[in-house]
Amino acid sequence: MKTMKVIYLGVLVFLTGSVNAAAPFGGEKDVSYAKNLWQTMMDAGYAGKGGLMSRPYTGQHPHGAILDTIEGQIALNGKLHQIIVKRNYGGEGVSIANVANDPAKYLKAVTVMLKRPGYDPETQDWFWAKFKADGSLDTNPAGMMLAGKVAKGKPKGCIACHTAAPGGDMLFLHD
């Protein structure tokens, strides 16, 4: 009986270990990259109070009732990267006018696509991240942090849906 238990435990550790290693997102490297990205976004005016903002517009599922999307370049670790930041607004009383007047009050999430040449050619080298309004990383229902290659297959994520964007660039913008 005792050996059975030990073997069972060993198999379990092996399985969970290999699942984590295979996860394409939410790992230590992606999380620390995302944390640095958020701080840099704050410093560069892509996030935080008084940051750059587009005209808010009515959004589409799953991104939220009202959105604002900005696009530009950001210097990260000494290199310039293309960045697209989409802010998702919601909550009681949300409207284009109210968001324009007081964006922080309605901000629910910040989704980011950052181009990292060589990161993953198969998915156009995009690094994906979803932050909460306070800048901490959001998680999926399985508790995995949404940073990195989120996610080609299961659990379904950014990539699975953005692959359907016209033009093969994974962007809905510009189409």
Ligand code: HEC
């Ligand atoms: C179920 C489909 C779906 C999923 C899942 C999804 N998106 Fe999107 N995303 C869209 C659509 C549709 C738009 C265009 C919406 C708009 O601007 O009105 C969009 C737009 C964007 C944009 C602006 C650039 C563009 O493509 O127009 C960013 C950045 C973005 N999403 C990031 C993310 C991130 C990060 C995740 C994962 C955490 C994610 N998205 C998950 C459908 C999805």
